[in-house]
Amino acid sequence: MQIQTDFLEEARRQAEICNACRYCEGYCSVFPALHAERAFSDGDLTQLANLCHNCRGCYYACQYTAPHEFDLNLPQALANVRQDSWEELAFPRAAGKAFQKNGVLIAIVTVIGFALLFWAARALSSAGGEGFYAVLSHNAMVAIFLPAFLFPLFSIAVSLRRYWRRVDAGPFEPAHLVKALKQAANMRNLKGGHGDGCNFEDEDRFTHARRAVHQAVMYGFLLCFASTSVATVMHYVFNMPAPYGLLSLPKLLGVSGGLLLVVGCFEMIRLKLRSDRSLGATAAFGGEMAFVGLLGFVGFSGLALYALGQTTVMPTLLAIHLGAVLAFFLLTPFSKMAHGFYRLAALTAEAGRKG
Amino acid sequence: MTSPDIAIIGGGNAALCAAITAVEAGARVLILETAPKSYRGGNSRHTRNFRCMHHGPLGPLVDSYTEEEYLADLMKVTGGKTDEGLARLAIRTSEECLPWMEEHGVRFQPSLSGTLSLARTNAFFLGGGKSLVNAYYRTAEKLGVQVEYEAAVTHLELDEDRVTRIDYTQNGQMHTIAPKSVVVASGGFQADTDWLARAWGPAAKNFLIRGTPYNRGVVLADLLDQGIEQVGDPTQCHAVAIDGRAPKFDGGIVTRLDCVPFSIVVNKDAQRFYDEGEDVWPKRYAIWGRLVAAQPDQVGYVIIDAKSLELFMPSVFPPIKADTLEELADKMGLPADALVQTVSEFNDACGDTSGFHPTELDGVTTTGLNPPKTNWARPITEPPFYGYSLRTGVTFTYLGLKVDEHAQCSVGNRPVTNLWAAGETMAGSILGQGYLAGFGMTIGTVFGRIAGKEAAAHANSN
Numbered sequence: 113m114q115i116q117t118d119f120l121e122e123a124r125r126q127a128e129i130c131n132a133c134r135y136c137e138g139y140c141s142v143f144p145a146l147h148a149e150r151a152f153s154d155g156d157l158t159q160l161a162n163l164c165h166n167c168r169g170c171y172y173a174c175q176y177t178a179p180h181e182f183d184l185n186l187p188q189a190l191a192n193v194r195q196d197s198w199e200e201l202a203f204p205r206a207a208g209k210a211f212q213k214n215g216v217l218i219a220i221v222t223v224i225g226f227a228l229l230f231w232a233a234r235a236l237s238s239a240g241g242e243g244f245y246a247v248l249s250h251n252a253m254v255a256i257f258l259p260a261f262l263f264p265l266f267s268i269a270v271s272l273r274r275y276w277r278r279v280d281a282g283p284f285e286p287a288h289l290v291k292a293l294k295q296a297a298n299m300r301n302l303k304g305g306h307g308d309g310c311n312f313e314d315e316d317r318f319t320h321a322r323r324a325v326h327q328a329v330m331y332g333f334l335l336c337f338a339s340t341s342v343a344t345v346m347h348y349v350f351n352m353p354a355p356y357g358l359l360s361l362p363k364l365l366g367v368s369g370g371l372l373l374v375v376g377c378f379e380m381i382r383l384k385l386r387s388d389r390s391l392g393a394t395a396a397f398g399g400e401m402a403f404v405g406l407l408g409f410v411g412f413s414g415l416a417l418y419a420l421g422q423t424t425v426m427p428t429l430l431a432i433h434l435g436a437v438l439a440f441f442l443l444t445p446f447s448k449m450a451h452g453f454y455r456l457a458a459l460t461a462e463a464g465r466k467g
Numbered sequence: 468m469t470s471p472d473i474a475i476i477g478g479g480n481a482a483l484c485a486a487i488t489a490v491e492a493g494a495r496v497l498i499l500e501t502a503p504k505s506y507r508g509g510n511s512r513h514t515r516n517f518r519c520m521h522h523g524p525l526g527p528l529v530d531s532y533t534e535e536e537y538l539a540d541l542m543k544v545t546g547g548k549t550d551e552g553l554a555r556l557a558i559r560t561s562e563e564c565l566p567w568m569e570e571h572g573v574r575f576q577p578s579l580s581g582t583l584s585l586a587r588t589n590a591f592f593l594g595g596g597k598s599l600v601n602a603y604y605r606t607a608e609k610l611g612v613q614v615e616y617e618a619a620v621t622h623l624e625l626d627e628d629r630v631t632r633i634d635y636t637q638n639g640q641m642h643t644i645a646p647k648s649v650v651v652a653s654g655g656f657q658a659d660t661d662w663l664a665r666a667w668g669p670a671a672k673n674f675l676i677r678g679t680p681y682n683r684g685v686v687l688a689d690l691l692d693q694g695i696e697q698v699g700d701p702t703q704c705h706a707v708a709i710d711g712r713a714p715k716f717d718g719g720i721v722t723r724l725d726c727v728p729f730s731i732v733v734n735k736d737a738q739r740f741y742d743e744g745e746d747v748w749p750k751r752y753a754i755w756g757r758l759v760a761a762q763p764d765q766v767g768y769v770i771i772d773a774k775s776l777e778l779f780m781p782s783v784f785p786p787i788k789a790d791t792l793e794e795l796a797d798k799m800g801l802p803a804d805a806l807v808q809t810v811s812e813f814n815d816a817c818g819d820t821s822g823f824h825p826t827e828l829d830g831v832t833t834t835g836l837n838p839p840k841t842n843w844a845r846p847i848t849e850p851p852f853y854g855y856s857l858r859t860g861v862t863f864t865y866l867g868l869k870v871d872e873h874a875q876c877s878v879g880n881r882p883v884t885n886l887w888a889a890g891e892t893m894a895g896s897i898l899g900q901g902y903l904a905g906f907g908m909t910i911g912t913v914f915g916r917i918a919g920k921e922a923a924a925h926a927n928s929n
Binding site for chain 1: 505506511513515574576591592593594595596597598601605696714717719720721723761775780781782783785
């Protein structure tokens, strides 16, 4: 397993300079972890890279950025290592390599998702179903989405195991995971240490824009996921199949989540377009944007389906929405979506190191 | 452009404090920063803390730090060569500066790892001096201060007791403005190595400059040539021993080396020349700047062995490593036989090392060796052996503009009615020699704000 050596070498060179300076100690979780080492193994650098949330505070505060001959750009150096680690640790690896940086491939998979669902709707429609199930029978939906849901989970589990070994993390303890979840829940690492936020869309100005937008996306997604989970329980446990009314739990969660997701993804794309790309993994920009677009589209098509569910365009919208969901699920381990899992692993490992 | 009310020459901490204070007093303010935007901020870019008097906990600072204790610390490092009146003014005002800094965008953090001894006296900037500079530029521009980068002031025209115009070049074009008030905050002259060599002798050509390459003293020289009153010994500069592989300019904090107390230091002839264990390193690095400057070619070589490698902060460049002393000498360009002999004489002079304690004066000393090593003297025996080269790194110069308690400059025995100075360029008015960590930012902040206030009052009433 070889992460591109030049990315690691560059990150190591920069980390050694940072370790002799230490001015950035207060910004985020990366620096206390970095300052605890005297030398940096590949695993150490992978861990630091996944702790880094690319808030860029350290870049704009750095007296050694270009044109200084030390030419520090730690956010970029760590982004490159991080991006590569997601590709190398993916299962199967080839899928990580194919999709992480490739927006066009992500779009193609999405279109294939649409096509598959259109075909399924035509071939597997059920005479007896109600609502959405009239378009695609419940069993057909389960047959498509159960494996499409379980495979990514399995794949991510394999990757996280690889990650844990690579960074040489200690024994897993739930208390450390709880600590990590707390940090993720309020995105402590995008607060900048002083609570003023991070640098992203306007050079060295600190704002909470990226943190707010990220939380909209994250909580929007979690609400949508909760909606689906609740509906599954209602279907199987309480024998209450869809469709559900406006004031039902799945709808309340789904609509609010969908709105957050759409607004969040739209704003995230706007922020990313205004940001300085040279402070991130430039090669992955297209892949990231395509992923955010896909995630936003999942939310948008879901809302459209809700709004127009009683009209004649419903079957078309259903196929489009489910196609997008399918693509999203399948790409989760191989797209930017994976970052959430790696970040959580990194924060958990860090909590373990601190004891 | 039309002439502003106030022109501020320089773009570091003192200049920004002056600009913000003046614009808040209602004046139209222009900053002329000679560096490009990426290098703005002078030596403030490299700073990390602000020494601050306080009664009780204040911001990141714990306990109290009284005026008398602060002054005593200052007197100790300057050997009494201090203007007590101005020093007390700086110290007393520092307490109100900290909240002012926070109001204008500066953020602090708890004392950095390895600097716990400063947690009571020095407030550390979150992200260091460049983040402070960034925050001040944001604040200043929001308040309406105009900033011109790569604007190199070449001349201030002095007509008796008044500055009548400023000439500066930008993008190859000459500009002339006639502001009502002028604040000079453009640092010392240490980046002009010819000037350093005139003051220090040719050895200065081998010095490294730890800070900005833009402090060339152009404005300082121009004003001194016109009879503006000067202060400070031109042959004095604050110099420390740093990693010999550091860049010529702007190496900043990372080029420091903390390994001397655990080493022997030799010159290019592989001879020791001073007691490496005289005191803890923070109290000795400045002395070593001068010691190294006095050696042939202004270079020293630090030799340690494996057991000492992890006793000090990691260095920015890895040490030179070898399995034998001969190989190390070869790699470092030292005479091998002489180095082996020096090490062996040193080792023979070491005694009982059981009391070795890396963070306190442990009294583990050599006997019968000249010069002795009076603490942390352990034989250098355990391979691999490691070496660093040491050179003299100049932090700042003391020669500057003499100011009064209003930060006002003078010519002959009368004040220049519209000229004030702040920061490094007038720090010699307070510090005659030596340096106290974080005091430069105190002088810059206190006198920057005074200069801004006075300059605005003058501009507003004319």
